[in-house]
Every structure is written in structure tokens, then in C-alpha cells.
Amino acid sequence: MSPRQITVLGECVADAFTEPANAPHELALRVLPGGGPANTAVALARLGTPARFLARLSGDVFGRLFRAHLEASGVDLSDAVAAAEPSTLAVAELDAQGQAAFSFHAQATADWQWSNEELAGVDLSDTVCVHTGSLALVCEPGAAVVEEFLAAAAPRATISIDPNVRPMLVHPDVYRARLTHWCGLADVLRLSEDDLDLLLPGTSPERACDVWHAAGARLVVITRGAGGALVSLDGERLQVPAVTTRVVDTVGAGDSFTAGLLHHLGSHGLLGGRMTELGLGEVAQACLFATQVAALTCSVAGPNPPWQSQLAQAGAADGA
Template sequence: MSPRQITVLGECVADAFTEPARASNELALRVLPGGGPANTAVALARLGTPARFLARLSGDVFGRLFRAHLEASGVDLSDAVTAAEPSTLAVAELDAQGQAAFSFHAQNTADWQWTSGELANVDLSGTACVHTGSLALVSEPGAAVVEEFLAAAAPGATVSIDPNVRPLLVNPQVYRARLTHWCGLADILRLSADDLDLLLPGTPPEQACDLWHAAGARLVVITLGADGALASLDGERVRVPAVATPVVDTVGAGDSFTAGLLHHLGAGGFLGGRLTELGVAEVAEACRFGTQVAALTCSVAGPNPPWQHQLAQLTTAGGA
């Protein structure tokens, strides 16, 4: 079955990575197009899912980079807004394990200025799933508009949310205050172990899943890095191991996992409603696929998710 369209809403961020400079008083940066929702849209399109991205794209040098990257990956930008504000910039420093620490330059940038009018005429009739999250859900003035859009989309589409907590930019308490409401909007909640530690410090993953189920989310998936992923469907759990891979960096790995999860569920015909036909065996298969997509993303620099043919090569190499 060919997957129906997935519409992703959220930010594009210029990810600037520090590199060795030629002189001691210089700082060299290598800029790659990133941002959690943008990474997910790119990964979906490269996997073969029709992906539309609702974004506010600046006309500055970074905005032009975003647009070229998204279009080259096959993402539909027909409903993207041309924004007057500048793009968001994040400067990343990588540790020895390839984990990135970001500093953000995001005050009054294009990504957060959504108005109701900009989303009012978006046609969701062909959309099976709406995915959003990260800073777009907590950065005003646009956050409330995004929540209204999700509520309007829910009757006809599966809703997926990835909180992607950024504590250096937004106090985690802001996420905590809204998370119950998001669970009421979402069918799928995907987050990382780091997100869990920030949202519910000291809470075991299984207990967190039960709290979020009670708030309304049917499927909760917590990615655990090298330990794989824990998925909970209405309280029925499954753990999926990670795929071993040489790690260049982990930037965009969670976004790629989410894309793999949604792509697999969409290809199976499970998206487009409240996941009523979904069972835990199908969830496990979708999570295994997501770990493969994430592993390939970790094997290259920056948020650069694989194309469908690259995933086929990984499957062949693994003997599956």
C-alpha cells in the first residue's frame, strides 16, 4: 500500500558546527540545514512518503539553503510561508561521542511567528497524519496557533507530537505545563530519554508511558539511544534494540527515527485516524524500521537522513 501524505509543521534551523580554524582568533563554522520538524519532513520524503512541510521560510541566506535542501529531498513546500523575519541559527559543539550541545540564536525569528490566517486555508483532506513538535509548540506567538491547528486536524488525521525539549532556549517547565494538553491532542507521542529526564525527572519510562496514556496519547515511544526504544500501545509494551553502527554524530537521529516510525505505519495503512487497527506487533516492526533509519543518520555528519535505496543496502548487509 502506498503511504498517504504526512504533513509536518514546525521550524527550520541552521545548524552551525564548529570546525578547526586557520588562526587562533578565528572560529570556523560549517552550516547544515536542520531543525527537528524539517529533519523529519526530509527523512519522510527520502523514504518515499509524500511529505508536505508547513514552515515559515526566511528569504535570507539560511532560508534559501533550507528551501533548496527541502526541495531537493522531495518535500512539498506549496503551503510554506515566505517570511520577512530572519532564520533561526543554532551553533553546535560535538563531544567525543558525537552528542551535540547547542546554543540558539532564535529571538524573533521566522519560525515562531505563525498567525491563524497563515494556516487557515491549509487543505488536510489528503493528509493521513499531522506531525509537529519541538520549539514550534512552545515558542510564542505561534505556539497557540499550532495547537489550534492540531485540534482542527485531529478529526481527520492521526496527530503525532515530538516535544524535543530544548532547555537552553525554553525552560522545561513550559513543556511540562503543556504536555497534558498535547497528549489530549496526540495519538502518537515520541520523545527521547533526555526529554523524559527533563519532563519527569526520576520517573521510570514505563510509569511515564502510563501517565501519558491516561492523558490521551494511545502510542508512546521513548527512544533510548544505544539501548534502542521502548514503545507502549495503550499500556502494552515492547522493547526494540538499536542497530549497531559507527557513529559520526547523533544530530537528527531522533527525527529520523520518528520519520521511519511514521513511514512504516503509513505504509501499513494505520494512519488516518485513532490507530484503532494498530497492534503491538505492528508497533514493534515500525520501531525496528525507525532504528534502521536512525542508525544510518548517525553514520554521517549532521542531520542527513538516508534515502530509501540506502536503507535497502543496510537491510541487505544485515542479512534481513
């Protein structure tokens, strides 16, 4: 079955990675197009899902980079807003394990300035799933507008949310204050172990799943890096192993996992509304596929998710 359209709403961020400079007391930066929602939209399109991205794209040098990157990956930008504000910049420092710590330059940038008028005309009649999260749901003035858009979409489309907590920019208390409301909107909640530690410190993953199910989320997936993922569907749980890979960095791995999960569910006709027919076995298969997508993303530098053909090649190599 061919997957139907998934609409992603959220930010584009210029991810600037530090590199050795040619002279003392200088800092060289290598800039790649990133941002959690943008990464997810790119990964979906490269996997073969019709992906539309609702973004506010600046006309500055970073905004032009975002637009070229998204279009080259096959993302539909027909409803993107041409924004007057500058783009958001994040400077990343990688540790020895390839984990990135970001510092954000995001004051009054384009991504957070959504108005009701900009989203009012978006047609969701062909959309089976709306995905969002990260800073788009917590940065005002646009956050409240995004929540209203999700509430209007929820009766017809599956709602997927990735909190992607960024404590350097927004205090975790802001996420905590809104998370119960998001679970009331969400059918799918995907977050990382680091997110869990920030949102419910000292809480076991299993207990956290129960809390979020009680608030309304049907499917909760907590990704654990090399530890795989914990999957919980209405309280039924299982563990999905990670795929062993050579890690260059982990930037965008969670976004790629989310895209793989949604792509697989959509390809099997399991997205749309509250997914009442979804079973734990089907979710397990989708998550196993998602771990393959995330592993390939970890094997290259930056948020660079694989194309469908690369997945096929990797599968053929594994079977050889």
C-alpha cells in the same frame, strides 16, 4: 500499499558546527540545514512518503539553504510561507560520543510567527497524519496557533508530537505546563530519554508512559540511543533493540526515528484518525524499521537522513 501524505509543521534551523580555524582566535562554522520538524519532513520524503512541510521560510541566506535542501529531498513546500523575519541559528558543540549541545539564536525569528490566517487555508483532505513538536509548540506567538491547528486536524488525521525539549532556549517548565494538553491531542508521542529526564525527572520510563496514556496519547515511544526504544501502546509494552552502527554524531537521529516509524505505519495503511486497529506487533515492526533509519543517520555527519535506496543497500549488506 503506497503511503499517503504526511504533513509536518514546524521550524527550520541553521545548525552551525564548530570546526578548526585557519588562524588563532578564530572560529570556523560549517552550516547544515536542520531543525527537528524539517529533519522529519526530509526523512519522510527520502523514504518515499509524500511529505508536505508547513514552514515559515526566511528569504535570507539560511532560508534559501533550507528551501533548496527541502526541495532537493522531495518535500512539498506549496504551503510554506515566505517570511520577512530572519532564520533561526543554532550553534552545536559535539562531545566525544557525538552528542550535540546547542545554543540558539532565535529571538523574533521567522519560525515562531505563525498567524491563524497563514494556516487557515491549509487543505488536510489528503493528509493521514500531522506531525509537529519541538520549539514550534512552545515559542510564542505561534505556539497557540499551532495547537489550534492540531485540534482542528485531530478528528480526521493521526496526530504525532515530538516534544524535543530545548532547555537552553525554553525552560522545561514551559513544556511541562503544556504536555498534558498535547497528549490530549496526540495519538503518537515520541520522545528521547533526555526529554523524559527534563519533563518528568526521577520518573521511570514505564511510569511516564502510564502518565501520558492517562492524558490521552495512545502510542508512546521513548528512544534510548544505543539502548533501543521502549514502546507502549495503551499500556502494552515491549523493548526494541537499537541497530549497531559506527556513530559519527547523533544529530537528527530522533527525527529520523520518528520519520521511519510514521513512514512504516503509513505504508501499511495504519495511519489516519485514532489508529484503533493498531496492534503492538505492528508497532514493533515499525519501530524496528525506525531504528534502521536512525542508525544510518548516526553514521554520517549532521542531520542527513538516508534515502530509501540506501536502506535497501544496507539491508542487502546485512544479509550478505
